[in-house]
Amino acid sequence: MPIDLATLNENQSKAVLWEDGPLLVLAGPGSGKTRVLTLRVARLLEQRPDVSVLALTFTNKAAAEMRERVDHLLGQRGDRAHLCTFHSFATDVLRQHGSHLGLRPDFSLVTLDDDRIAILDELATKLADDDQPVPNDRKNLLALLDRLFAESYDGGPEAPSLTETPSWVPQLFQAYCEELVKANRLDFGSLLSFTRRLLQEKPGVARVLRLGWTHVCVDEFQDTNKAQYDLLKLIVAEKQPNLFVVADDDQIIYQWNGASPERLQTLRSDYGMEVIQLPENYRCPPEIVDLANKLIVHNQMRAPNKQPLAARRAASLDDGVIRYGAVGAQSNEVKVVAKDILQRKLTPSDCVVLARTTKLLESAAEALHEAGLEAHLVQRKNDFEIPIVRVVLNALRLTSARHDRDVLRRLCVAWEALTGIPLEVEDVAASATLVGGDFLRAWVDAATAAARGAAGALLDKLRATLVDRLDFLEIVEWFLGEGWKPWAAEGNGELTDEMSTWSDLHGAITREYSPNDLTLNVYLQQLDLASKTTNPGPNAVRCMTVHGSKGLEFKHVYLIGMAQEVLPSFQALKKGPNSREVEEERRNCFVAITRVQESLTLTRARKYFGWAKEPSQFLAEMGLAAE
Structure with missing residues (x-):
């Protein structure tokens, strides 16, 4: 059936009907870009049997949404x-070809900072140097490693982001990097770095990938860092680059992760991109569109001839589309928000409280709770936290390794947290020598000796499905169905939330991979790549950072902290009024206000954390009178 x-x-039609060659689609917020991209992919697959498409995006949620839409349009994508x-693609490449770098296909992912810090602790001791010792601040070292990976650093004497590069x-x-390979483990940064290195060192592998995908599409290109762009260039055909890129330079808010306005310019130069603009906004009321245009025009680092947003919704009859208010004390700011939600009789799940920092949101969630509203603080989680969930997941991981x-x-730590029964790692490892060095079998034997009731039933199931066969x-399906319920008897809401999250991820993984392709290693790798962030309850007000809200939309947006040195941040203002940092803060504000479907409420306190603050300069730029 024709699309x-x-x-x-x-x-939109021009973009969807684009055949071959490089194209940049500059798509503003609310312009229907996801629909355009999925229709473009579906049309290529439907009308051209010689075509195969690789579409890359930044979140598992966005990728799942694209897959669902394309499958709905075509019935089934097949293997074309x-x-x-990007990270899932890199994982697939390294699973198939990582042996060139010394990796086995069953490599695991290090997702927790504590595990990465443990690696650094050991290495820092080995590399200790009286003249240039490795700093003790491990969190800063992790941030440095992430930045180096994002910049495509390969270990040379000069690091791109450092004015001076100490020998350490x-x-x-x-x-x-050597320790990761030795342990057959990778973190998020090294996934992309190792894949780029593999394709550079083994051009034959890169050639196979280019032949496998005739067309490459990228969503949210403005979020790419150098490592991702370098990887992209290695998989796009050089002579006939069928590269379809969707981006918006007004929504670049990940400079801390290596995103850059200059990268869009580099892309256009590298590939001679044709440009189609999608300025039409179908999400926001016209009043919000006008506000956004007034704000973002103050930025200088924008695409040439960038068209302003054009409202495609009728003007609202409600004169309360945009509201602004100031309070004295920070503690009163969200009390005012809570009171407003209650007085307007808004559905809590239609509302979101946005802020520049998590610190502000933590106090906001607390204030909402005190007002009798359910609040859900949305934060990325890289692993599950409830003991029973960690027991089953780590048993699966130990099955693989x-x-x-x-x-x-x-696994021992999670088991003790669940049952109160301590199992010593050294004791289990020693007993494993009697069963061929199998840590899992030895652990199940040791745990079974003292387990009773639901814990005993769980161990019997683990033995039957992971040890004996x-x-x-x-x-997994037993646990997601009935196996977790004995631990939910006391109304453990957090357990219910985590089980719902795992169930959603399980469904997405099993839909994407055929039974023949879905090995335990693939399952664990895909599960580790995904955020474990739990979904809000049906009656909860969401509290999110501006970064976390990107790509989403809400009926009613409350943007708090509209004060100088908050939004824009103190660190950005230190760089100067026209700095790239202040421009990024302006883009943060732009992203926040363009989440709105019905109403926007901007608030500020006159003091934050004891310090007096002036109204945000962005209020004046939007033409709003600051109190």
Whole structure:
């Protein structure tokens, strides 16, 4: 059945009907870019049997949404399209070809900072130097490593982001990479870095990938860092680059992760991109669109000839579309928000409280609770936290890596948190020598000796499905169905939330991979790549950072902290009024206000954390009178 393009506007149609060659689609907020991208992919697959499409995006949620839309349009994608995140793509490549770098296909992912810090602790001791010792601040070292990976650093004497590169930097970076390979483990930064390095060192592998995907699409290109762009260039055909990129330079808010306005300019120069603009906004009331245009025009680092947003919704009859208010004390700011939600009788799940920092949101969530409203503080979680969930997940991980002492340690810790029964790692490891070095079998034997009731039933199931034979899907589906419920008897809401999250992720993974392709290693890798952030309850007001809200929309937005040195931040203002940092803060504000479907409420306090603050300069730029 032909794909219906009748409801598209002229520019959307041009983008969807684009055949071959490089194209940049500059798509403003609320312009229907996801629909355009999925229709473009579906149309290529439907009308051109010689085409294969790789579509890359930044979040698992966005990738799942694209897959669902394309499958709905076509019935089934088949194997001619792969829609995934950059990190998922890199994982697939390294699983197939990582042996060139010394990696085995069953490599695991290090997702927790504590595990990465443990690696750094050991390396820092080995690299200790009286003249240039490795700093003790491990959190800063992790941030440095992440930045180096994002910049495509390869361990040379000069690091791109450092004015001076101490000798310990390349030593630590190289040692960290070597330790990851030795342990057959990767973190998020090294996933992309190792994949780029593989394709550079083994051009034959890159050639195979380019032949496999005739067309490459990228969503949210403005969020790419150098490592991602370097990887992209290696998988796009050089002579006939069929590269379709969707981006908005007014929504670049990840400079801290290596995103840059200059990268869009580099892209246009590297590929001679044709440009189609999608300025039409179908999400926001016209009053919000006008506000956004007034704000963002103050930025200088924008695409040439960038068109202003054009409202496509009728003007609202409600004169309260945009509201602004100031209070004296910070403690009163969200009390005013809570009171407003209650007085207007808004559905809590239609409302979001946005702020520049998590610190502000923590106090906001507390104030909402005190007012009798349910609040959900949205924060990315890289792993599950409830003991029973950690027991089952680490048992699966130990099944995949039967001799991994770190996984055994995490399993023992989770088991004690669940049952109160301590199991010593060294004792289990010693007893494993009697069963062929199998840590999992030894752990199940040791745990069974003292377990009773639901814990005993769980161990029996683990033994039957992971020790005596391997059927990981059976244990996972049993646990997601009935196996977790004995631990929910006391109304453990957090457990219910985590089980719902795992169930959603399980469904997405099993839909994406056929039974023959879904090995335990693939399942764990895809699960580790995904955020474990739990969904808000049906009656909860969401509290999110501006960064976390990107790509989402809400009926009623409350943007708090509209004060100088808050939004824009103190650190940005220190760089100067026309700095790239202040421009990014302005883009943060732009992103926040363009989440709105019905109403926007801007608030500020006159003091934050004891310090007097002036109204945000962005209020005046938007034409709002500051009190």
